[in-house]
Amino acid sequence: MIVAFIQTKGGVGKTTLAINLAIERIKRAGRNVLLIDADEQGTASDFTTIRRDRLGATGYTLEPALGAAVRNQALSLAKHYDDILIDAGGRDNAALRATLTVADIAVVPFQPRSFDVWTLDKVGSLIAEAREANPKLRAYAVLNCADSQGQDNLAAADALAENQDIAYLDAPMVRRKAFPNCNAIGLGVLEAAQPDRKACNELIRLAEKLSGLKKK
Numbered sequence: 606m607i608v609a610f611i612q613t614k615g616g617v618g619k620t621t622l623a624i625n626l627a628i629e630r631i632k633r634a635g636r637n638v639l640l641i642d643a644d645e646q647g648t649a650s651d652f653t654t655i656r657r658d659r660l661g662a663t664g665y666t667l668e669p670a671l672g673a674a675v676r677n678q679a680l681s682l683a684k685h686y687d688d689i690l691i692d693a694g695g696r697d698n699a700a701l702r703a704t705l706t707v708a709d710i711a712v713v714p715f716q717p718r719s720f721d722v723w724t725l726d727k728v729g730s731l732i733a734e735a736r737e738a739n740p741k742l743r744a745y746a747v748l749n750c751a752d753s754q755g756q757d758n759l760a761a762a763d764a765l766a767e768n769q770d771i772a773y774l775d776a777p778m779v780r781r782k783a784f785p786n787c788n789a790i791g792l793g794v795l796e797a798a799q800p801d802r803k804a805c806n807e808l809i810r811l812a813e814k815l816s817g818l819k820k821k
């Protein structure tokens with residue numbers, strides 16, 4: 606199964622979710638995971654270098670791929686892995702479009718703020734266009750950096766009701782320091798010396814919702 610983390614907006618948590626879910630899959634599900642870094646910024650690759658230096662082995666395989674090459678890279682490696690996660694970068698470019706031609710599931714992180722919600726219509730149009738070539742593609746918006754409580758999360762989720770192309774996945778990730786803290790040292794939140802239980806539980810809930818979707 607190929608799961609892509611996409612958004613035309615930067616800084617919404619694509620890389621953070623991709624690396625934490627890759628680590629969740631290897632640690633909790635014993636899966637053989639390929640993480641494709643399709644973002645020219647190379648953040649997932651930088652994270653993986655820090656991780657390798659710290660742990661010796663990363664536990665997943667990292668492959669950088671740029672532009673249209675993402676498609677062939679994913680297709681040619683698919684048979685060797687249980688899960689392929691693609692961090693597709695934050696722009697509408699060749700890599701993002703190539704990613705959408707091969708993904709089974711697109712995870713679209715967004716924050717409960719109006720600018721983020723507005724971008725979902727544009728992302729929905731990209732998804733609709735990609736479905737012409739890739740009819741199996743399913744897209745789910747996931748709240749990230751959500752408030753720990755309050756109406757903004759609900760309002761953001763409601764704003765998706767009108768979106769024909771992206772469904773809302775009810776597995777919000779709250780803004781928690783554990784994410785940047787762990788990102789900086791090459792670890793997933795599940796691996797912290799003193800894990801943030803709430804961050805871990807939210808991540809596990811998201812992972813389980815995603816693996817439930819895959820089986821459908």
Ligand SMILES: Nc1ncnc2c1ncn2[C@@H]1O[C@H](COP(=O)(O)OP(=O)(O)OP(=O)(O)O)[C@@H](O)[C@H]1O
Nearest residue numbers: 615616617618619620621695750779780781784785
């Ligand atoms: N749930 C969260 N709680 C707190 N901080 C978070 C959370 N998710 C992501 N962040 C932080 O937000 C920042 C942006 O996250 P990240 O780099 O994953 O976004 P991105 O969508 O991949 O960005 P880009 O478009 O630049 O690739 C990072 O500093 C990250 O540590």
Ligand SMILES: [Mg+2]
Nearest residue numbers: 619620644648
């Ligand atoms: Mg990123």
